[in-house]
Amino acid sequence: MVRIGIDVGGTGIQMGVVDPEGRILQKGGIVTRTDLPFPEQVAQMAACAKDTLQRSGHTLEELESIGAGVPGVADYRTGVIPFCTNLGWHNVPFREEFQKHFAKPIYIDNDATVAGLAESVAGVSAGTSSSVFITLGTGVGGGIVIGGRVWSGAHGVGSEIGHMTLELDGEPCTCGNRGCLERYCSATAIIRMAREQLQKHPDSLIMTLCDGDPARVEAKTVFDAAREGDPTALKVFRRFISCLAQAINSITALLDPEIFVLGGGVSKAGSFLLDAVRAEVPRYALYKMLPLPRIELARLGADAGIIGAAMLQ
């Protein structure tokens, strides 16, 4: 038996035929067409899925299910997607529409949740029964696995790690609240903190690396300068690590998973990030003598979306 996993993105839709161990047997993809009506978008996805299945050499009879990860809120119970802003979807009946093309079980969930599931099936957290996946990108997303199964909450809006409160009355967030975790633990946060510091320390290596234009600072610029020992970059880096460690401690206090998996663009900093986080987290441990969750980097990269979507059930 095989499954199809669909990674729905704002610019492209990637999919793959996946075996029960989470190996991608065949890939396919189409460009995202937000200009088309929703039923047309689904028809194009379904056509690509049929084509990819055929190219994999597997039949419709061998297809167990289809799963999709979407960059928004997905109600796994009803198959409805209440919000998916990048795709222009509001309250679209994804499952119902997709089943017009495939008489198979159709599963949906949030893209970060799906990536977390992928890591727990075929990636760094494989073999664990509880994990929290944290995507550190423009924002902060999350995927929770408990008892080997995805937990997306009773209303499909769980694992929105980025919008946990990390500071009462803190930095304003795009969601309308203040002090959300992603204001302190995302690439966006690193850039904001770097720009603030550059006003006081224009002599920082960060400024050199961004050709004297703070508008061009990226998280990577700060990490690169920090690696070189630039004091301003190190200050930003250490603050970021401290905030991330407190966020991890906060999630541990509530959920205490077996393992944390760090993914997303910021995680490309690799061991420079991982070593610093691993060193900082124990400082905030509630019970210093008890074992702490492991912390690892995500392994599956861009394929996680396809693999995890296929594994939904």
Add this chain to the structure above:
Amino acid sequence: MVRIGIDVGGTGIQMGVVDPEGRILQKGGIVTRTDLPFPEQVAQMAACAKDTLQRSGHTLEELESIGAGVPGVADYRTGVIPFCTNLGWHNVPFREEFQKHFAKPIYIDNDATVAGLAESVAGVSAGTSSSVFITLGTGVGGGIVIGGRVWSGAHGVGSEIGHMTLELDGEPCTCGNRGCLERYCSATAIIRMAREQLQKHPDSLIMTLCDGDPARVEAKTVFDAAREGDPTALKVFRRFISCLAQAINSITALLDPEIFVLGGGVSKAGSFLLDAVRAEVPRYALYKMLPLPRIELARLGADAGIIGAAMLQ
């Protein structure tokens, strides 16, 4: 079949024979004797359990299991209790010791977790599949039920809601960290905020109610004065409600349970507390159009510890 639930407290140990629906059929209890060696303490508990079972009219053959809720960290997998400060226990093999007296399955968990389980079996959250129980007392504790089962974490230290970070670099906590949730959402927090306000507003009704001695302020004093419309008390009350609402929002962002259950001493304020929390939480909702978790007051009171311990499995 029946089960025995044991509620281990620092001053007394209450227990009961409980039926599968969570009804207490017979109660028993002993005084906590921290002066005795651990095996002696367990022997006394076991003797009381045998006596209570006999008085219930049920036989050992009808006894399915024994569960205990302890005010500390309990490792449900190993049956070991790493920390239970009030009892003076450190790394005690509770299950192993208890099984010398009862050849039955012995389960342990944290007392707040157990109280949350009780509410989800026989209390206000009965019939729900996911719930977060929050005890608002001297500190803040929690109990998480997901998919109908208790979730205490991979290392038995989950649902320590009180030690989630709510404010970076915030109020110092007894745990050694800063800005822990219980510094803002407990009776202790209400008292601290009230004393701070009394320095600026000694004319507050709070001062009258505590006979002019701020050392005698309790959470109830502040609630009583707030009910009377005292501006200083209302200021403290509203800040407390705002912090609690942000804490609930934070847990919702991560876990999105079907229901929150508020217990502990502070919850005795009843609808005055509940109405205010229910009105405040939606202000912080991430998705204003989607359903939010219900919020209710705990119903089982002091019996929750016995009922929930009996339901452990």
